[in-house]
């Protein structure tokens with residue numbers, strides 16, 4: 001798909017699909033409430049009016065007759081029956097222009113792709129509405145991202161009915177002459193969206209294919225093509241590093257799928273004042289271990305490496321965007337299997353930093369992997385800020401539902417910045433408290449700590465467990481993405497399956513630290 005920018009659309013431009021983003025009209029809404037027949041219930045534009053004229057005033061009339069009033073997500077699609085140059089015309093509702101947001105334009109891009117795909121359109125034009133007040137750089141980036149993200153499909157295992165993407169050319173029409181800067185927004189969107197799609201590929205891949213070793217191969221490949229430093233700690237090095245918690249989780253899956261700690265390092269050309277470290281939970285399959293999960297709880301557990309996939313996607317995007325801040329991404333990859341070498345409930349294991357842990361439940365494995373990885377990362381890279389990303393607890397999904405991630409932080413400014421980035425990119429985070437009074441739940445009679453608390457506040461006790469491994473003075477945030485990491489119901493630009501959640505938030509946050 002090739003993306004370009006242009007100024008105002010002319011109705012004689014050849015297009016398979018011409019999509020207009022439109023705001024609803026407040027004044028006309030009043031009229032219709034008063035039961036007067038409204039002629040046009042949305043804020044039309046010169047281009048729409050011009051096309052309407054060519055179509056003998058049928059475009060606006062039939063849209064209005066069908067009740068189209070540019071409500072958010074409302075669409076009106078019609079064929080021009082060969083009367084005008086564009087073959088299919090789509091009017092896309094963007095709601096009230098006072099409430100416009102960047103994500104609205106991302107959804108505009110996503111919905112336009114879906115119509116294009118249905119109509120087998122090759123050449124598509126999208127036009128933004130006259131009352132657009134969001135900076136055009138952000139609008140261009142969002143539309144392009146939405147379009148690419150919606151076009152994603154994981155089809156490498158389809159041998160019969162392969163879904164073809166017909167789209168070849170996409171032109172975004174602004175209402176003014178595009179600037180070189182806005183053209184950079186296209187490139188930025190392509191870099192980010194392709195990295196999200198790569199993360200989705202990793203999540204959607206089966207656990208036999210994507211074990212920790214295979215994950216490491218992907219990282220090595222990306223490092224070579226994007227100019228990142230890469231290093232991989234195999235099981236021997238992990239032993240040397242005394243990462244006994246991570247090794248315990250992975251012991252049942254050895255020797256078929258031994259654990260790997262992957263490190264990707266982005267060093268900017270200019271000297272960076274800060275180091276940001278990302279750590280992702282990369283449990284390539286979570287059977288629960290000896291505390292085995294029931295079948296329906298285990299079904300989606302190939303997605304338990306979504307945190308590591310998010311770190312992977314973020315590092316790929318950062319390498320392409322080249323900010324002036326140093327970023328290191330760690331992926332703690334391990335399979336939580338069952339077998340004669342499995343770790344047990346009741347085992348007492350010494351973590352890398354010396355804290356002893358009594359295993360209360362082998363299914364609370366993510367925090368064990370992260371604990372050792374967080375400790376290693378802090379010692380090696382001495383970060384100012386460390387952010388971990390993990391499908392850590394079912395409890396977080398119970399609390400916030402399937403579309404929102406839990407956000408914990410020991411620093412309010414960091415928490416606020418991440419939430420704001422999430423808002424900008426259309427990823428939902430909700431701040432949860434690190435309640436000190438719940439720490440007692442992690443007390444063990446036999447060791448320094450247990451790896452599980454009680455039933456209540458499960459996502460909080462998991463976060464409190466991780467906090468024990470954060471060195472004083474380090475700003476830390478923990479993103480529990482158990483809910484939104486993968487989706488069962490397609491959303492505007494998120495197809496069913498791995499979502500690549502948190503890549504866009506982390507990229508936005510890091511780019512803001514320049």
Ligand code: BES
Nearest residue numbers: 361363364365391392393394395452482
């Ligand atoms: N990977 C799961 C968390 C999870 C559940 C992610 C559902 C996505 C969807 C994690 O390792 C786990 O099993 N956590 C347990 C913890 C419990 C044993 C304290 C949980 O949430 O039930």
Ligand code: ZN
Nearest residue numbers: 286363364365
């Ligand atoms: Zn688990």
Ligand code: ZN
Nearest residue numbers: 283286304366
């Ligand atoms: Zn897990």
